[in-house]
Amino acid sequence: MATFTLQVNGESKTVAVDSDTPLLYILRNDLELNGPKFGCGLAQCGACTVLVDGKPVRSCVATVTSVAKGRITTIEGLGTLDRLHPLQRAFIEEQACQCGYCGNGMVMSAKALLDRNPRPSDRDVKAALNGHLCRCASHNRIVRAVQRAAAEMRS
Amino acid sequence: MSATPPRGVSRRAFLETGALVVGFALAPRLARGQDRLPGSLNGNRRLDAWLRVDPNGTVTIFTGKIELGQGIGTALSQIAADELDVDLKRLDVVHGDTARTPDEGQTAGSLSVEQSGTALRFACAEARGILLTAAAVKLGVPAADLSVRDGTIGASGGGRVTYWDLAGDADLGREATAKATPKPPSEHTWVGKSVRRRDIPKKFTGGAVYVQDVRLPGMVFGRVVRPPSPGAELASVDEARVRSLPGVVAVVRDGSFLAVAAAREEQAIRAREALKQSARWKETESLPPSGDALYRDLMARPAPAQTVIEKTAPAAAAAVKTLDALYTRPYQCHGSIGPSCAVAQWQDGRLTVWTHSQGVFPLRGDLAKAFGVEAKDIRCIHAEGAGCYGHNGADDVALDAALLARATGGRPVKLQWMRDDEFMWEPYGSAMVMKLSGGIDAQGNVVAWSHEVWSHPHSTRPGSSSGVNLLAARHLARPSAPVLPADVPQPAGGSDRNAIPLYDFGSVKVVKHYVAQAPLRTSALRTLGGYANVFALESFVDELAAAAGADPVEFRLRHTTDPRARAVIEAAAQHASWKPGATGDGARGRGVAFARYKNLACYCAMVADVAVDRAWGRVRVTRVVAAVDAGQIVNPDGVVNQIEGGIIQSASWTLKESVRFDRTRVTTRSWVDYPIVRFDEVPEVEVVLLNRPSERFLGVGEGAHGPAAAAIANALAHATGRRLRALPFTAERVKQALA
Numbered sequence: 052m053a054t055f056t057l058q059v060n061g062e063s064k065t066v067a068v069d070s071d072t073p074l075l076y077i078l079r080n081d082l083e084l085n086g087p088k089f090g091c092g093l094a095q096c097g098a099c100t101v102l103v104d105g106k107p108v109r110s111c112v113a114t115v116t117s118v119a120k121g122r123i124t125t126i127e128g129l130g131t132l133d134r135l136h137p138l139q140r141a142f143i144e145e146q147a148c149q150c151g152y153c154g155n156g157m158v159m160s161a162k163a164l165l166d167r168n169p170r171p172s173d174r175d176v177k178a179a180l181n182g183h184l185c186r187c188a189s190h191n192r193i194v195r196a197v198q199r200a201a202a203e204m205r206s
Numbered sequence: 207m208s209a210t211p212p213r214g215v216s217r218r219a220f221l222e223t224g225a226l227v228v229g230f231a232l233a234p235r236l237a238r239g240q241d242r243l244p245g246s247l248n249g250n251r252r253l254d255a256w257l258r259v260d261p262n263g264t265v266t267i268f269t270g271k272i273e274l275g276q277g278i279g280t281a282l283s284q285i286a287a288d289e290l291d292v293d294l295k296r297l298d299v300v301h302g303d304t305a306r307t308p309d310e311g312q313t314a315g316s317l318s319v320e321q322s323g324t325a326l327r328f329a330c331a332e333a334r335g336i337l338l339t340a341a342a343v344k345l346g347v348p349a350a351d352l353s354v355r356d357g358t359i360g361a362s363g364g365g366r367v368t369y370w371d372l373a374g375d376a377d378l379g380r381e382a383t384a385k386a387t388p389k390p391p392s393e394h395t396w397v398g399k400s401v402r403r404r405d406i407p408k409k410f411t412g413g414a415v416y417v418q419d420v421r422l423p424g425m426v427f428g429r430v431v432r433p434p435s436p437g438a439e440l441a442s443v444d445e446a447r448v449r450s451l452p453g454v455v456a457v458v459r460d461g462s463f464l465a466v467a468a469a470r471e472e473q474a475i476r477a478r479e480a481l482k483q484s485a486r487w488k489e490t491e492s493l494p495p496s497g498d499a500l501y502r503d504l505m506a507r508p509a510p511a512q513t514v515i516e517k518t519a520p521a522a523a524a525a526v527k528t529l530d531a532l533y534t535r536p537y538q539c540h541g542s543i544g545p546s547c548a549v550a551q552w553q554d555g556r557l558t559v560w561t562h563s564q565g566v567f568p569l570r571g572d573l574a575k576a577f578g579v580e581a582k583d584i585r586c587i588h589a590e591g592a593g594c595y596g597h598n599g600a601d602d603v604a605l606d607a608a609l610l611a612r613a614t615g616g617r618p619v620k621l622q623w624m625r626d627d628e629f630m631w632e633p634y635g636s637a638m639v640m641k642l643s644g645g646i647d648a649q650g651n652v653v654a655w656s657h658e659v660w661s662h663p664h665s666t667r668p669g670s671s672s673g674v675n676l677l678a679a680r681h682l683a684r685p686s687a688p689v690l691p692a693d694v695p696q697p698a699g700g701s702d703r704n705a706i707p708l709y710d711f712g713s714v715k716v717v718k719h720y721v722a723q724a725p726l727r728t729s730a731l732r733t734l735g736g737y738a739n740v741f742a743l744e745s746f747v748d749e750l751a752a753a754a755g756a757d758p759v760e761f762r763l764r765h766t767t768d769p770r771a772r773a774v775i776e777a778a779a780q781h782a783s784w785k786p787g788a789t790g791d792g793a794r795g796r797g798v799a800f801a802r803y804k805n806l807a808c809y810c811a812m813v814a815d816v817a818v819d820r821a822w823g824r825v826r827v828t829r830v831v832a833a834v835d836a837g838q839i840v841n842p843d844g845v846v847n848q849i850e851g852g853i854i855q856s857a858s859w860t861l862k863e864s865v866r867f868d869r870t871r872v873t874t875r876s877w878v879d880y881p882i883v884r885f886d887e888v889p890e891v892e893v894v895l896l897n898r899p900s901e902r903f904l905g906v907g908e909g910a911h912g913p914a915a916a917a918i919a920n921a922l923a924h925a926t927g928r929r930l931r932a933l934p935f936t937a938e939r940v941k942q943a944l945a
């Protein structure tokens with residue numbers, strides 16, 4: 052075991068774990084963050100997505116060592132129930148899920164997309180989210196939610 | 207999910223207090239001679255089993271139906287708020303807890319609003335009457351002079367009292383009579399509105415929502431090591447070595463059941479790998495052949511032919527043209543995005559399980575049998591999981607966690623399956639064969655119709671029979687007796703669900719071959735047999751229409767007298783701008799299909815447009831327009847969401863999905879082996895709702911899957927002139943058909 056100090060949602064957090072521990076388990080179990088989800092552990096579904104220095108990263112395969120120097124943002128770091136981020140508000144307004152298990156990854160990758168492209172086409176949104184699976188098939192609502200958030204963030 | 211006891215209170219005491227607070231008598235069983243009560247009220251007849259009014263200004267409703275992301279909690283609160291005349295914000299909903307809620311069996315079959323909603327509607331209407339009577343006494347005025355606004359009761363001549371003041375006086379600890387008349391639709395404030403779902407805000411802000419988010423003091427993490435194949439037995443494993451790995455708290459080996467608990471989750475995963483490496487298994491070839499041979503094998507298995515329906519129309523003219531066709535559907539996965547998970551804890555011989563099972567009471571029953579304890583010593587508490595779409599690993603993992611938790615000295619265990627556990631061991635939707643034949647007369651009317659179906663079970667859920675329907679129970683050193691489940695009977699049907707045509711087809715015969723012994727474990731996947739039967743039936747209707755030279759929409763209407771069926775077919779055609787006689791151009795085409803789910807629930811018709819890439823064999827569904835009649839609609843956006851999701855999920859099943867296996871092992875292990883639709887493949891969807899406020903609620907959760915498959919098949923045939931009868935329509939099959 053080794054000690055790591057991580058920058059998560061603007062705070063420093065120190066954990067003692069093996070150096071090859073995937074970030075996901077630290078976020079969920081040590082820091083008790085519910086946002087990132089275990090879906091496959093294989094970088095195939097996107098449920099575990101967080102941002103590291105603004106870029107989407109699959110935390111189920113990213114080791115703690117690989118992110119130790121980065122700024123880590125989870126969905127909890129975007130906003131809260133009383134102070135929603137425009138993306139969170141838009142996903143709620145569009146009722147953009149059934150079970151919602153995929154939602155964390157969708158929001159986080161959408162955040163990275165809107166940061167680099169504030170005016171995406173539907174095609175851009177779909178391309179940015181194409182590596183994320185949604186089994187409940189809420190895809191069309193998710194695209195609408197991202198566009199709604201984009202519009203709000205531009206105004 | 208904070209299940210942490212308040213400081214200074216032991217977990218045990220906490221649970222007991224929890225039980226005291228809600229200490230109502232659970233439903234007395236229906237005695238002979240009692241009146242039949244509406245919906246689930248019939249089996250759970252006390253009013254206080256359904257709701258509680260609290261002095262603090264809130265109402266809690268209790269339901270045995272669980273939230274699956276279908277928005278049931280919201281729909282039920284809309285119904286309760288309307289009957290009680292309270293604001294939605296005052297309502298709390300408790301779902302599926304064997305210590306607190308009514309037993310409503312499984313949350314399945316698109317029945318939740320019909321069963322639980324109906325019960326709550328009557329229970330709340332009656333509770334409102336009781337509260338008004340209490341108010342009348344208090345205010346000294348006749349009850350008829352009272353009106354209610356958000357729980358405040360006012361007399362026409364002045365004088366007010368609230369539900370919250372009356373909470374102590376109004377006794378709901380009594381048997382329901384269902385004599386209070388629920389409100390007419392014109393007086394509804396919430397029902398019929400697209401109220402926002404109450405479960406969603408937490409889901410997008412990292413709230414504790416799912417069973418995966420349950421955290422208990424002292425909790426450890428578990429993983430299972432499943433056999434490499436369905437026929438495998440554990441020969442040897444080096445448990446001692448794995449016990450010495452960092453963090454490992456327990457290794458459990460019982461027959462071929464193998465599991466490990468560790469202090470940290472990644473340690474449990476590593477220990478699982480180590481166990482897997484060291485385990486030696488004796489494997490046997492127990493799986494059927496693949497490809498077309500799978501269906502020959504299924505049809506050759508011994509199963510008596512059972513006639514589901516047979517009616518002859520003596521007046522019918524003789525057929526001048528007859529057709530027959532064979533349709534097939536492979537084994538398919540639920541493929542939940544979140545692998546199955548449960549938290550279990552044993553304390554003083556009593557078990558508590560947090561579970562995303564669709565039926566906490568049946569699960570408790572099977573767990574009790576598996577452990578040889580009484581049901582009263584087990585409490586199953588529902589917590590949401592990722593969408594399950596039927597009977598997946600949710601119940602199985604509860605037994606896994608409980609078996610492992612026996613070895614952790616009272617510490618709770620959170621056990622989640624890995625991705626390959628889920629793909630290899632969830633019970634699949636059964637492979638099926640449908641053999642259709644039919645004849646048309648000189649006018650092009652269908653005068654003879656026959657539908658023969660071969661299928662394995664569609665319901666092997668816990669509680670469905672005498673044995674234990676939990677996976678690990680078969681792997682234990684003392685396995686529980688194997689269960690041969692019966693088929694779900696008509697009128698809902700299981701393997702024959704939706705096999706009886708609703709059209710007027712002259713002589714009709716439906717026969718099923720129910721093969722109870724399945725080489726791969728099968729159970730309820732959304733619609734049971736309905737998806738495949740509607741796919742076959744509605745494909746064959748188009749084949750007969752083509753033989754008759756008729757337009758598919760007109761052909762369906764010609765054979766349909768039910769006005770509600772006609773209305774959805776007409777609405778779908780109209781909104782899609784259906785043009786009779788339009789021809790496909792080789793690459794683009796459109797198809798129509800209709801079904802009334804289970805022949806009992808919602809009516810749904812749709813038109814699908816497809817584009818075919820002939821060189822690559824790729825089929826894209828570009829647009830689907832659906833029309834739905836679900837009777838009275840509680841939450842329109844909720845219905846649209848279900849239908850939209852159903853169409854896209856069905857498109858995924860229809861175009862892409864089948865479980866792979868060789869003669870020994872399932873080889874579907876990850877999303878690479880089991881592709882599902884992605885954003886760039888998803889059709890545009892338009893849903894038209896035909897609201898019928900004066901009709902009863904009809905379930906919609908599974909209404910779209912069958913019609914979507916058939917509409918796509920028909921569109922493909924329309925586009926290319928070639929008909930595909932084997933699901934899924936992979937590029938390989940499409941190329942073959944076009945060659």
Ligand code: FES
Pocket residue numbers: 088089090091092093094095096097098099100109110111112
């Ligand atoms: S859990 Fe990380 S990509 Fe699926």
Ligand code: FES
Pocket residue numbers: 147148149150151152153154184185186187188189275543592593
């Ligand atoms: S909403 Fe359930 S997986 Fe996307």
